Amino acid sequence: MDDLIKQAAGDLAAACNVVALTGAGISTESGIPPFRGKGGLWEKFDPMEIAHIDAFMKDPARVWNLLVKEMKAIVDTARPNDGHKGLAKLEQMGKLKTVITQNIDGLHQAAGNTDVIEFHGNFAWQRCMDCSQKYETRQVDISQIPPRCRCGGILRPDAVFFGEMIPQDAMWRSKQAASDCDLMLVVGTSAVVQPAALMPLFAKETGAKIIEINPEETPLTVEVSDYLIKGRAGEVMNQILQELKPAI
Numbered sequence: 001m002d003d004l005i006k007q008a009a010g011d012l013a014a015a016c017n018v019v020a021l022t023g024a025g026i027s028t029e030s031g032i033p034p035f036r037g038k039g040g041l042w043e044k045f046d047p048m049e050i051a052h053i054d055a056f057m058k059d060p061a062r063v064w065n066l067l068v069k070e071m072k073a074i075v076d077t078a079r080p081n082d083g084h085k086g087l088a089k090l091e092q093m094g095k096l097k098t099v100i101t102q103n104i105d106g107l108h109q110a111a112g113n114t115d116v117i118e119f120h121g122n123f124a125w126q127r128c129m130d131c132s133q134k135y136e137t138r139q140v141d142i143s144q145i146p147p148r149c150r151c152g153g154i155l156r157p158d159a160v161f162f163g164e165m166i167p168q169d170a171m172w173r174s175k176q177a178a179s180d181c182d183l184m185l186v187v188g189t190s191a192v193v194q195p196a197a198l199m200p201l202f203a204k205e206t207g208a209k210i211i212e213i214n215p216e217e218t219p220l221t222v223e224v225s226d227y228l229i230k231g232r233a234g235e236v237m238n239q240i241l242q243e244l245k246p247a248i
């Protein structure tokens with residue numbers, strides 16, 4: 001592990017254009033549960049029953065009650081942890097250019113990263129399904145479920161449900177960032193959801209180094225990643241940054 005931390009610090013010191021791909025694992029240390037694995041949301045719920053656009057269209061109140069209300073309570077109070085802060089420091093050092101995140105919690109921006117591509121949209125806003133008016137999630141009155149727009153339409157998270165397209169701009173910019181980088185940090189993602197999990201492949205194809213930070217192996221570990229640093233994002237980022245300081 002120590003050797004891998006040193007290796008990662010060395011690789012980061014040598015890199016000029018670093019991109020991070022992040023997933024739910026980076027936010028677990030902020031108290032937000034992941035989707036898969038122990039304690040994950042999909043242990044409690046079938047995603048097709050609760051996070052698919054068809055499920056929302058069929059019964060918005062049910063999805064609001066089972067999923068969206070709980071997420072609102074968690075995301076409203078969550079704060080960035082050392083994993084998010086570490087990526088923000090890498091940007092301040094001039095290393096990290098872009099964060100591609102599958103998370104909808106806004107914690108990378110809260111930590112200070114300025115170029116964050118929200119691959120699955122974000123939870124900061126709710127959107128009217130009739131007139132597309134947006135409302136800040138924190139301000140939405142949830143005394144009535146589902147909450148409604150002034151026009152009477154139902155509000156939905158401005159995030160991507162299963163069965164929906166990735167926002168075109170996010171898709172295009174992510175592909176570009178992945179193809180242009182010389183090092184990709186893949187942090188806290190199970191890398192099983194497409195097309196997000198393709199980004200490390202695009203990076204690899206153009207010669208970038210791929211470093212994974214995750215307590216577990218993923219489908220990328222053997223085929224794509226140069227190495228996996230097994231551990232929690234916050235702890236590993238702190239160790240890398242400590243090692244990196246003298247190196248740059």
Ligand code: OAD
Nearest residue numbers: 023024025034035036102188189190191193214216232233
């Ligand atoms: P997952 O829940 O699938 O995977 C979380 C990953 O984080 C796992 O590989 C864990 O081993 C790892 N992990 C857990 N704690 C960690 C920690 N402290 N530090 C680092 N890694 C840790 O989450 P995602 O890969 O983000 O999509 O899932 C991708 C998509 O599936 C989500 O964006 C969501 C979901 O269904 C939509 O809602 C469209």
